[in-house]
Amino acid sequence: xxxxxxxxxDTSDTSRPGDSARLAxxxxxxxxxxxxxxxxxxxxxxxxxxxxxxxxHAHSEVIGMQPEGxxxxxxxxxxxxxxLLAKIQDEAGHGLYLYAAAETLGVRREELYAQLLSGKAKxxxxxxxxxETWADIGVIGWLVDGAAIMNQIxxxxxxxxxxARAMIRVCKEESFHQRQGYEIMLTLCRGTAAxxxxxxxxxxxxxxxxxxxxxxxxxxxxxxxxxxxxxIKRFSxxxxxxxxxxxxxxxxxxxxxxxxxxxxxxxxxSGHWQHGEIxxxxxxxxxxxxxxxxxxxxAHRRQTEDDGAWVREAALAFxxxxxxxxVTRVAAE
Amino acid sequence: xxxxxxxxAIALGDxxxxxxxxxxxxxxxxxxxxxxxxxxxxxLDLIGQARLFYTLAGEMEGEGRSxxxxxxxxDASAFRNVILVELPNGDFAQTMMRQLxxxxxxxxxxxxxxxHATHAGFRDIAAKAVKEMAYHVRHxxxxxxxxxxxxAASHRRTRAALxxxxxxxxxxFEMDADExxxxxxxxVPDRATLHAPWQATLDRVLGEAGLAxxxxxxxxxxxxxxxxxxxHLAPMLEDMQSLARAHPGATW
Amino acid sequence: MVxxxxxxWEVFIRPRSGLPHRHCGSVxxxxxxxxxxxxxxxxxxxxxxxxxxxxxxxxxxASDPNDKDQLFEPTSxxxxxxxxxxxxPDEVGHM
Numbered sequence: 205x206x207x208x209x210x211x212x213x214d215t216s217d218t219s220r221p222g223d224s225a226r227l228a229x230x231x232x233x234x235x236x237x238x239x240x241x242x243x244x245x246x247x248x249x250x251x252x253x254x255x256x257x258x259x260x261h262a263h264s265e266v267i268g269m270q271p272e273g274x275x276x277x278x279x280x281x282x283x284x285x286x287x288l289l290a291k292i293q294d295e296a297g298h299g300l301y302l303y304a305a306a307e308t309l310g311v312r313r314e315e316l317y318a319q320l321l322s323g324k325a326k327x328x329x330x331x332x333x334x335x336e337t338w339a340d341i342g343v344i345g346w347l348v349d350g351a352a353i354m355n356q357i358x359x360x361x362x363x364x365x366x367x368a369r370a371m372i373r374v375c376k377e378e379s380f381h382q383r384q385g386y387e388i389m390l391t392l393c394r395g396t397a398a399x400x401x402x403x404x405x406x407x408x409x410x411x412x413x414x415x416x417x418x419x420x421x422x423x424x425x426x427x428x429x430x431x432x433x434x435x436i437k438r439f440s441x442x443x444x445x446x447x448x449x450x451x452x453x454x455x456x457x458x459x460x461x462x463x464x465x466x467x468x469x470x471x472x473x474s475g476h477w478q479h480g481e482i483x484x485x486x487x488x489x490x491x492x493x494x495x496x497x498x499x500x501x502x503a504h505r506r507q508t509e510d511d512g513a514w515v516r517e518a519a520l521a522f523x524x525x526x527x528x529x530x531v532t533r534v535a536a537e
Numbered sequence: 538x539x540x541x542x543x544x545x546a547i548a549l550g551d552x553x554x555x556x557x558x559x560x561x562x563x564x565x566x567x568x569x570x571x572x573x574x575x576x577x578x579x580x581l582d583l584i585g586q587a588r589l590f591y592t593l594a595g596e597m598e599g600e601g602r603s604x605x606x607x608x609x610x611x612d613a614s615a616f617r618n619v620i621l622v623e624l625p626n627g628d629f630a631q632t633m634m635r636q637l638x639x640x641x642x643x644x645x646x647x648x649x650x651x652x653h654a655t656h657a658g659f660r661d662i663a664a665k666a667v668k669e670m671a672y673h674v675r676h677x678x679x680x681x682x683x684x685x686x687x688x689a690a691s692h693r694r695t696r697a698a699l700x701x702x703x704x705x706x707x708x709x710f711e712m713d714a715d716e717x718x719x720x721x722x723x724x725v726p727d728r729a730t731l732h733a734p735w736q737a738t739l740d741r742v743l744g745e746a747g748l749a750x751x752x753x754x755x756x757x758x759x760x761x762x763x764x765x766x767x768x769h770l771a772p773m774l775e776d777m778q779s780l781a782r783a784h785p786g787a788t789w
Numbered sequence: 790m791v792x793x794x795x796x797x798w799e800v801f802i803r804p805r806s807g808l809p810h811r812h813c814g815s816v817x818x819x820x821x822x823x824x825x826x827x828x829x830x831x832x833x834x835x836x837x838x839x840x841x842x843x844x845x846x847x848x849x850x851a852s853d854p855n856d857k858d859q860l861f862e863p864t865s866x867x868x869x870x871x872x873x874x875x876x877x878p879d880e881v882g883h884m
Contacts, residue, residue, distance in 0.1 A: 269564065273564050273565045277558065277776050278779055278780045279780075280780045281789045282584060282605055286581060286584050286585065286588075289564065289577055289581055289584070292564050292565070293564070293581075296565075296573045296574050300570045338780055338789075388789075395789075396784065396787050398787075399787055504565070508566050511568070512567065512569065512629070515569075515572075515684070515691070516569065519687060521688045522682075522687040525686065
């Protein structure tokens, strides 16, 4: 998902005397479906796992503005233009809510940015693919946001309070994103032959990358038992992927489109859609930075940070000047 | 008369669309995440105003032209926006300065329209837009103050932005014969009456920013209302219109 | 390079007239004026507000979670603070 790269186990041991009692209270809180809050004691591994997961999620939202932004100035109607701008704006907002949640764990947004820009922090592999046509905007809303929603709804019940609350806000706002995308697809599929071909081409290119969003298959996932025990992760990668496929295939068939997977078929007995083998080599390559757009996505973000530095400096300098002036004024009175 | 009224609605729509489009070009490029969101809000206000004015113009014309016909199927020479809004974004100081110069005019323009206009179509749009422009004045003004009185570098950039944009501000007050006639009959405000409130807003903000109103000629960058645009508008529109024009007659 | 950090402001929104302000998240801003505008732009995009408060995060004084027992436990035994502690005959009616 937006936190695909989280498949490394945190093994460092930082336990201190007295932790075992606190650990018991911590785990009991989680087992009782109560929330852990910012000031509560938590094992360092829990804190680190959360910081990594939340910041990867935030980075994905912010980097995810770019592929859609590629078509923002060319949106083919004013209605689509306004909707797309509002959607990309929501992604900035969701990134912001998530950075704010991460900050409750004692890390600053500026540090997290630095990790992203240095290439140390990861973000979802899906945003390293190019958006070649307008239909990609439809497919991103329909598939990418659809996949994101599958993952995010369980996160609304995550054991860490600030993360869960951010996700509730995100999910509430995101409900229009997938509908917006599907409506674009529907319009294209009912449109001219060229439009329908555009829609099919976009589905062909994005279907497999969308399935990869859920991360490695459970058999290969070292996704820690910790995340499950800590109620950060409630469903396995394959479970969520299957749910997504089952929900999405009928929607695609309704559009009159075909999926680029000859093995895709409905298993009558289980009621689930079975799919072909995912190209995990491609997944690993793209996640590791070898996707078609990795370099450009980071370069764009770096440029933005550099271009804005003087503005942030000026605003801080102004605030400091006004604060000083006030101190002087008060002292004089 | 309704032809002239439609032309006014088109010009107001063009101002809003071109500036809204320019602001949307900041998406994913703003100095902070908070400001990225703020700039999109400003852009969405303006794109919304453009849609209302184009729809009104279409009704006034009675020839069945839609908002998208106006936005996507006219060439640069048919656009009636002022030059100020079509100039490239420049740096953040230039974008905020332009927003201030424009909004400080449009706020009293819409206030006067909402209160006095004899045409309900203009009045209704203005009643909504006046609140939006009040916020644009506040947001852009607060940034101009911070950039003007921030660091030496930000002051220099803000000063340069004001000098670069000043020659395009005179066009905000220009009125052709049609608009003068409409103003005389109370359909639209007389732009000359808005000079004092515009200047008052600027003086307040520039004063706090440590900047002075330039005394140079404010009318050297003009002609947009007659369709005589700078070289910046056509490429912007070509990009904006490229997809819609590649599929004539298609629905999106 | 990690540059100077922007101050963090906690944001409280009154969603409708008559309701209390509720904490809804935080924003970064150099000063109070821009913090208020950022809160407006970030947290009220869907018209869910009639009033906003912003407070510097650093100004919040929080109770220590370790004090939970001494701060909050003692009240749990004071059942006489709750109306159901008192027996009123049914025939008296609602009270």
